[in-house]
Amino acid sequence: MVLQIDQFMCREDNFGVLIHDPKSGETALIDAPEERPILAAIERTGWKPTMILTTHHHQDHVEANLALKERFGLKIFGPKDSKIPGIDVELSEGSKFEFAGQPAEIIETPGHTADHICYYLPKSHVAFVADTLFAMGCGRLLEKPASVMFQSLKKLVALPAATTLYCGHEYTLANARFALTIDPTNSALKERAAKVEKLRADGKPTLPTTLAEELATNPFIRWHDPAIRKNLGMENATDAEVFAEIRKRKDNF
Ligand code: ZN
Ligand code: FE
Numbered sequence: 001m002v003l004q005i006d007q008f009m010c011r012e013d014n015f016g017v018l019i020h021d022p023k024s025g026e027t028a029l030i031d032a033p034e035e036r037p038i039l040a041a042i043e044r045t046g047w048k049p050t051m052i053l054t055t056h057h058h059q060d061h062v063e064a065n066l067a068l069k070e071r072f073g074l075k076i077f078g079p080k081d082s083k084i085p086g087i088d089v090e091l092s093e094g095s096k097f098e099f100a101g102q103p104a105e106i107i108e109t110p111g112h113t114a115d116h117i118c119y120y121l122p123k124s125h126v127a128f129v130a131d132t133l134f135a136m137g138c139g140r141l142l143e144k145p146a147s148v149m150f151q152s153l154k155k156l157v158a159l160p161a162a163t164t165l166y167c168g169h170e171y172t173l174a175n176a177r178f179a180l181t182i183d184p185t186n187s188a189l190k191e192r193a194a195k196v197e198k199l200r201a202d203g204k205p206t207l208p209t210t211l212a213e214e215l216a217t218n219p220f221i222r223w224h225d226p227a228i229r230k231n232l233g234m235e236n237a238t239d240a241e242v243f244a245e246i247r248k249r250k251d252n253f
Helices: 035-045 065-072 146-157 172-182 187-201 211-217 226-232 239-251
Strands: 004-010 014-020 027-030 051-053 075-079 089-091 105-108 117-121 126-130 164-167
Touching: 004 035, 014 035, 014 164, 035 065, 051 065, 105 146, 146 211, 146 239, 172 187, 172 226, 172 239, 187 211, 226 239
Parallel strands: 027 051, 051 075, 075 089, 126 164
Antiparallel strands: 004 014, 014 027, 105 117, 117 126
């Protein structure tokens, strides 16, 4: 089955994403940041949502849950033991879950929040990683320490490199500028940063990305890289320590 995907902006810098199976008509909204642009996307695509797949409890990811549930009678899926408005089905790692007959894996990625989950559709080579991993960045550590986020990111980097990643925010330009301070000699990063400057100047989105592109340019998952370690003076540190240091520097950037 060929999955159709539509990404659009919500709020200041949030992404809304609709995924659609043309055969069954089944449509899922990945998070519900804001009602108006979501309704516009539904109108434009003609895809009537049957479910919301929630990644975490933050307001900018669940704000439209109840309004959309009321309007479309859709089902809301999300992380267990959380406070997702209108939730019908609680998911956790290993939950049996399908979208339009296609297996969808739930990956628990605590760090940004304790409840954060990602949705991976292996047959479509796509993962929805929301506020865990961004283009050249990663989510801020609001509810769990760096050591926990490090383990979460390790799960994502273990996915096939060709996986397309949809993220929760358009933070790419700021992330690129920071990444260059950590990994200034990385030519793939320099090239990408220049591309991103141009895209943003033209008002275009920089996402989705791919895991391969992140592995080449995202300092938050390049903890093993000798040049980064040298630059940080952390040649003999553990991967988790390198990650924690990069996260700390970004907080103060
Ligand atoms: Zn968030
Ligand atoms: Fe967010």
